[in-house]
Amino acid sequence: MQRRAMSHNAKRLPRRLREIHTRQLSKGGEIGKSKRPSRKHRRRPTNLLSEYNRRQRQWAWLETHIWHAKRFHMVNKWGYRVPSRPVDKSFRACYRAGANHCLVQDISYYCCIELCGPEEILLIGLEQLTNADCGLTFGAKAYLGGSREGSTMLYQRGKYPCGAIGCSWFLWKPQEGGVVRTLWVWLHPAYYEQALQEMLSVFELQVAEQRGAIEAQEMDVSDVLDTQELKETKSKKTTRAAKKVEVEATKLEVRKVPFVRTPHYKNVDGTVHLVELKDTLNRIRLTGPLSHFVLTGALTVSGLEGPCADAWTILGQVKVPGEIPPRVVVGLVIRDPRLHMPPTKVKAQSSSSDMQGSVRAFPADCNKSLIWDPAARDSATAAKLSADDVARLHGSCLVPGEGGGVAEQGPEIPLLLVHRPGDQKHRLGE
Numbered sequence: 101m102q103r104r105a106m107s108h109n110a111k112r113l114p115r116r117l118r119e120i121h122t123r124q125l126s127k128g129g130e131i132g133k134s135k136r137p138s139r140k141h142r143r144r145p146t147n148l149l150s151e152y153n154r155r156q157r158q159w160a161w162l163e164t165h166i167w168h169a170k171r172f173h174m175v176n177k178w179g180y181r182v183p184s185r186p187v188d189k190s191f192r193a194c195y196r197a198g199a200n201h202c203l204v205q206d207i208s209y210y211c212c213i214e215l216c217g218p219e220e221i222l223l224i225g226l227e228q229l230t231n232a233d234c235g236l237t238f239g240a241k242a243y244l245g246g247s248r249e250g251s252t253m254l255y256q257r258g259k260y261p262c263g264a265i266g267c268s269w270f271l272w273k274p275q276e277g278g279v280v281r282t283l284w285v286w287l288h289p290a291y292y293e294q295a296l297q298e299m300l301s302v303f304e305l306q307v308a309e310q311r312g313a314i315e316a317q318e319m320d321v322s323d324v325l326d327t328q329e330l331k332e333t334k335s336k337k338t339t340r341a342a343k344k345v346e347v348e349a350t351k352l353e354v355r356k357v358p359f360v361r362t363p364h365y366k367n368v369d370g371t372v373h374l375v376e377l378k379d380t381l382n383r384i385r386l387t388g389p390l391s392h393f394v395l396t397g398a399l400t401v402s403g404l405e406g407p408c409a410d411a412w413t414i415l416g417q418v419k420v421p422g423e424i425p426p427r428v429v430v431g432l433v434i435r436d437p438r439l440h441m442p443p444t445k446v447k448a449q450s451s452s453s454d455m456q457g458s459v460r461a462f463p464a465d466c467n468k469s470l471i472w473d474p475a476a477r478d479s480a481t482a483a484k485l486s487a488d489d490v491a492r493l494h495g496s497c498l499v500p501g502e503g504g505g506v507a508e509q510g511p512e513i514p515l516l517l518v519h520r521p522g523d524q525k526h527r528l529g530e
Contacts, residue, residue, distance in 0.1 A: 149350055156181075156354045160379060164206045178289035180209045202388040202448065210269075211292040212284055212381050213299065217372035219244075219281040225302045225372075229295075231260045238270060238283070246272040247467050248427040249518045254287075254295055257302055265298065266291040271429065271518075274468050282472065284377070292378070303372045305365035348486070356380050357481050359474035380477070385520070392421040393448040395517070400435045402512050408432060411466035415517075426521035428462055431469025436510030438490045470514035483511035 110118045110125075141147060152161075159181040168174065172183030186193065197203040215222055223239045230237040234253045243250040249271045256263030266288055273282035287295050299305070356362045356379055365374040386395060392415075401412055411430045418424060470476040485493075493509060 202391045202394045205385045208382045212377040214375040215283040246274040308364040308366040358478045407463035407466040410463040429467040430517040439510045
């Protein structure tokens with residue numbers, strides 16, 4: 101029994117005989133199996149993070165993956181690891197939330213394409229992929245200003261009414277003077293590649309050599325996340341901050357951050373540019389009669405001034421979500437919601453008053469947001485507070501939930517609020 105154990109584990113042999121034993125095994129085509137690391141070793145934070153990155157190479161994870169993985173059955177679809185059904189074997193909770201309260205869904209697997217170029221050229225090219233018989237398209241006056249989000253059906257080039265690709269959601273960037281416009285097109289990952297190839301063919305785009313592409317390959321993400329404090333001092337506190345920066349850099353290795361990592365395309369003249377913003381933007385969908393009150397209660401807006409301040413005031417006075425114009429877009433800059441969470445779980449309360457009258461229009465230019473700027477997006481991503489920092493800030497409060505000034509210590513996050521029209525009068529089963 102002792103000799104048999106030695107033949108399977110070379111470490112049981114004397115040190116002078118281990119190399120000879122390993123050499124004999126390699127000649128026979130047998131390689132000794134390495135022992136699997138212990139669970140304690142595998143659950144170390146650094147090893148756990150590297151394992152998470154390895155598992156995301158084939159199937160991309162959403163940023164809410166860990167939360168969903170504890171509560172849902174996860175499936176592999178469209179190149180993502182997405183939640184399929186809750187583990188409590190019941191859909192009633194989701195139905196009740198969507199029908200009477202608020203249901204939150206992470207649809208960040210929707211892929212975004214950014215088109216930049218002269219408005220006339222963009223509309224001529226996109227007309228070949230759509231048709232006015234299906235409704236308003238990219239060139240509709242209601243959507244050109246960027247105050248509303250539109251949707252239209254995409255078709256293969258010149259094959260309408262055949263060759264349908266799928267439905268797309270689009271949003272124009274507010275015009276800031278000049279001829280060049282920017283357009284975001286959101287597509288489902290099931291037909292994202294097909295729609296992308298059609299756009300590349302219509303505008304005759306080719307892969308562009310970016311000025312920062314070579315620098316991005318040589319530059320580590322930690323360089324983007326470095327602060328002036330890390331470069332000036334080398335104290336124990338700085339070493340701890342450097343470790344946090346390294347952890348955040350490891351988390352961003354599987355994402356297309358910074359912006360120079362995203363694939364860029366352009367035509368021969370250089371007038372039209374296409375950027376794949378896939379896996380760089382998060383999109384959250386709220387459904388239910390209390391979704392408006394949950395949203396206004398959870399967000400803490402920063403730096404309100406001008407049209408955005410007026411739009412936020414109107415949103416706070418709305419009694420029923422149906423009063424808001426459909427598909428209207430409002431740009432805001434908020435603080436980290438984790439820093440001003442209530443000490444106990446509470447439910448949003450709707451107003452008991454009836455509809456006071458619909459809001460016919462929002463202030464002009466209230467749809468402008470820093471989220472259109474790649475540098476602002478990268479800065480917000482790099483400045484994100486870790487869970488340890490959030491817990492430390494909460495612990496510094498003398499009274500839980502009343503941390504005067506704690507919410508202002510978080511980074512500013514740019515976002516866009518897009519209204520989704522709904523109907524509560526006709527519910528399924530009633």
